[in-house]
Amino acid sequence: MKIGVFLSDLGKTAIYYPRLAKVTGSVTSCIFFCQLLQWRSRSNNPYDWLRTSVQEIEQETGLNRREQELARKELIERNLLKERLVEQQSNTLEFWLNLEALEEKLHELLHDLKSNTVEENVSNKLEVIQPNPVRKTEQNVPWQRPPIAVKVTPNYQFNGPWKSHEQFAEFQKLLLEYAKEKGFYNPADWVFKIIDGITKGIVSPFWDEFVQGIPLGESQKVKRDWEIEPGIAYPAFEEERIQYYVQKGEPLEVAVSKARSDLRNPVLGKDLWEGFLRKCDRIADEAIKAKKSGIKTPYLPPSFTDKPAITKESVMQKLSAVSPQLSLESSSYQSLAQMNDKEQESPQKKPDSASDVPNIDTLKAVFKTPMGKKLVEKQITEHPEWEYAIVDGELVDLTPF
Template structure:
């Protein structure tokens, strides 16, 4: 039998479009939708299509479950409308929405090249599972990092000597400021300059001024950068003292507040208001005849407390006690002197404690005395005695 005759005996073929299958949800939905479109075009495009499950299965080969799946997929994508026909035992009529199909085809139309590229991307994104033996793990290749040989910092400096001098100045500045890791801070500054970041430290270094000098900002409450007005600082110290803080903690907290530009500005504004009120009260007291109106203790001028003034006062009270005596150098000297005195006393004591040779020889005449002398000579070899043939003699007779 020829192939053409064989195909005609089987029946009429059904063809679907692969692009429609992509937007309808699959081949089953595409076959179902295409058959409805062909039926609608052959009859009348303005009427609903009435078809039973048996007719659809006979014409398309789709069984009832496949038809139900196709209906769900098409209705979920708003490509098909259905309604129940009254008086026909629940028969259904369908309306394929060609406009919705065209819109979906325009939005999801993919060329073969794009589909192949997307397939490659999906395959690349899928995680690769590698089976490993817990007793014999797979040795993976080490990650190689390309390193530039003989790497050197490149920046605005003209020579390595100038860079070294700049590093030395930065290191000294970091130590003075009390940074926890001075060398690490220096590396960050220079590394940032090699990456194009501006550094005011380099400008100061080139200009020949102290590092950090141009970065200081004089606030309204400061006589010079970092030095607040004495009355303002004393007022803040008295505040913390009234809170029960020790004097050292009060000074530390007060200066910490005044170094903060935001807190310092608010405190300065309040201090000016307080001074204005005190001035008004003093003027009113003057008008009432008071010659010396009251002013807070913080407004009293005080001598600056320095190490020299404190040392003079302590020396006047007790000449043997001073701040210098508590220094590390003086402490080391006193420790060495004490150790020397202890060593001298030990040598004198050792020389005076050595028993005479005649006494030990007299004690060796008895068995008990001999055993005692033998034990003592073994414990004190510095005496210079030894026992030979039961007699005590000098180990170094000359």
């Protein structure tokens, strides 16, 4: 058999760098690392994590599972590799190559090799000039770390347009309060980015507002055509969008959230506003035509009717009117718990009149909640004299008359 045909039958070749094995820790880890480097160079986005499997690595390098585990352990200990397991796939892993640490270790390796070469040359010359090994001198070449790409100033401080540390601290405080008010995910990180940008020369309207004494974000508000004030759309326009999502089957609270999110989008909001104006124009033409026909009050969509604003106070008043025990501040569970505690404090007390028996409507309202259901069942069991019962999952009065 010809050697070329024989080698071609063996499949692909795996290449590794022997000198790199000194950095990775072993030949096995070097082969593993070189294979990942090769895959990373072929990736469309080299900054992403590499996803592969144990079987794929074994097919490319010949390393079995045990050898791969040892190689990964050595590379992780040398800070050359990071790994994470893909959920629900025990054999699939994702790897991140720390090329900065690799570059630093390669600098050290090449410097050591260069130093050893210089020492050997110097030693050979000294042996020729001074044959006596006792008088042979050693020349030590001090090692110097390569310069860092980004120089860091000791005791680094932010330098910006602020005139004093107190002014800088007050600006940070207002930025943090603004971020919390807006509901940012990480307020402290957002504040750092704003201040870091100012120190690098980026113009910030927040600093201009701070210097002028204007509330942060006030000068950046833009009033759109469909808003009565920045961030607040016309009620009819907002209600029209809410009804759109309600008709699609969304719950009311979800419909409100989606509608307001759409109207905060300047591009989408503009398109929706133009369509809404066209609809209003058509409705107005039809209303004028109806009035000319003798109709005194033409029909208008529900979104055009005035509705009182829904607030926490208005909702609490309605709940209190339905049942004093139902409110947003105190749950029915707490009310029944207090009732139960009072009855436990005076176990010998029995209802002597109809006024001591709780109203069945109140108990029905509490019975609709999971916790309230358990408490009502317990109360009815302990007080058969109330003559209430649970039939087919509903609370009924055994003596309605």
